[in-house]
Amino acid sequence: MNTAALPHDEQLQARFGELKPALTAQAAVIEADRCLNCFDAPCTAACPTHIDVPGFIKRIASGNLRGSALRILDANILGASCARVCPVDVLCEGACVMTRQNRKPIQIGLLQRRAMDAFWASGEAVPTSAPGTRKLRVACIGGGPASLACAAELCRNGARATVIERRMLPGGLNTYGVAEYKLRAADSVREVEMIRRLGVEFRCGVEVDSAAALEALEAEFDVIFLGLGLGAMQRLNIPGEDGRGEKGPGEDLPGEDAKGVMNALELIAAYKTGHLRELQGTVVVVGAGNTAIDAANAARRLGAEKVYMLYRRGESEMSAFEFEYEHAKQEGVQFLWHSQPVAIQRDERGRLLLETVQVRQASGKLEAVPDSQASIACDLVVPAIGQSPLMELLKQMRGIEMRDGKIVTDRQTGQTGNSRYFAGGDCVNGGREVVDAVAGGKRAALAMLKVAEVARA
Template structure:
């Protein structure tokens, strides 16, 4: 690591200021007045839009009536990670985007912030438990991965009376909620508070425990009647261009991971930073690079702005942070500096729409011959999406993956082709929102319970059990 990328560029106090939450907590008065504004729609669009189908009008009206614990119970009953979802959900694309007040007053209800108000209240120091778990039923489920899917499944099963152990390879639990969210959206401590809230429900989490290394699959299969795979995704995809392994080249998730330590002196940053990719993680990377004091942050994307995968409001956030954009630009090489201790520039080529792109859903772009140019940067962040954990998943006998490397499951139960194994979250859907993973965890919990007991239970925000449900017993 070069010295120029290991010091803070701006005073630490300024960085702290830059990383304050962009959506701070609502005061009691703000929450009450906002909750009173809710129309209390019937069969509400916000509830339909939520992947976990939280009964949004119900929890909001409980805030308005002063029943904040009851409000939190409605939320957690449908989504055990409701506190982190309140902070990191793309609400503009989900519940808030569906709010009828978009039409009436062009002023949708602040559903995410109200959800945070209620869940924070319930998770505060000394608050009573919201749910009384069933007596222990003598059955045990092992969960691999403590991210949103794993935590959600664990919480539901613990409430049903199961003994739950989560195996987490990292030092801290919470998965991407702990390590992967932009710090100005959710501080790491908030994710960890939610993790410990779920631990208080009787869930055991073994951190620093990598399955296959620290504990074998065979041991898990002996200990547990069923295993839920919530392993998420793996390393960032490679660019396959020269200079990719130079000092000063980072994977977006590693960079964000460093930011989340809030040890600003150790967070890599440079005056000019290029971020490759234009998804939501890329936006997290560019906005945080700016907040760390980088003067020039350039987002490099091979397609046009039209095809940008990031949510519109994320793009707006990047624009308001004065991020520069190089559309239709593909990296071809990372150029080292004179002594190979770091980076001097990112060499790129312009792209243009490929002819006959008709069949492909997404427009394909191809390089424009002779259009190569260099962007002078000292740091490159790759935000290219993550690879599937194919090599790990292939060690489990009888697990079928689809051609994209995703675990194949029965959607009603999340059971895999190996009946002892269930799966959910990013390893099944290829990488979506935390709230989608939470829903997977809930469906899996119901599926596991059905396979183990034959009992069909109703969980908040799930359709009635479909009959006959294609489950395999063991």
């Protein structure tokens, strides 16, 4: 896998040092010893991939890190990245029985990381049955967590899987879109390499964007899995906007002196791949979701003196998790509530002026407050207002039903209305956590294997 496009410089590491440092060996054992090993553990039920949490923690306590990692990987092949990016407060740790006793929950994410880091350090490959012992061949379109989980599960069970990714590196948001202080792009690529060693084939830099391309895949493969994620972020659609398409490493990303408009995913991908090393002046991020916060924090760490987050609703309505909001405040991000951009102008010196109005609720709708216009002088505007699915490609897929911009699938199997197509991850759930995408990909793989088994009988 060509990782030359990824930066390995000290400046990036210093600016984006990990948010949660790893546990030391001793601290991990002490923490693991606190676990009550609940029967019918609520943490396992709360994890979308149903990792045997007490099982892997017990192995850490007894010093069996390899066994612990294998227990995690059995349920979740992306256990390493999930350990870093899962919102554990609302998943496994949020369900820990300790919280009912007003005690600190077991630090499941950090323990999971401890086991996975040790496994990686050992250089061992994930055990698998002989690849290619089944006839089933599956193409997974999109190289993000859903496709990776689907492909890995198929190969672990003897089928053949090929991941087709339009960018130069697989990993999807794990490689390009998660803030560096949570998950380094290099760690995402290392995890993908582990999956490749299971026998998964990767075709990167290949765009599937036409009926002809789909027909070619249908001719080559038995089943197609759609792990498309979400498409490019939505534009602000206001006068003066200078949006650009989402780009990847080695492509035409803005350099450190770029000015104008760059969406949140572009900004995150740009610094993670070394194409953006510094920002100055004032940055305005439009939106208040988790990706918006990642972009705002990144802007601060890249050197922007002032970073505002502009949101058309109030604090209580923002979609970002509480801990993300607190983190942004600690980073020095300032919030402008009930404010909406209406135009972008440039002054005589070329500096941006973001024109805004105050908005309020009226009869269930947002309306501009009279005489509330204001303008913010800034150097960069970062739209972060959600992502739109790849509608155009999906329209070409026969028998596939779309609802509210998402692909409709059977909840148990991930199968679409077209029996040769399965789907999972953000393009089905509308954009949830990495661990949800992993669960969706794995579920679809198991269903495909079952269908293939029935057909063979």
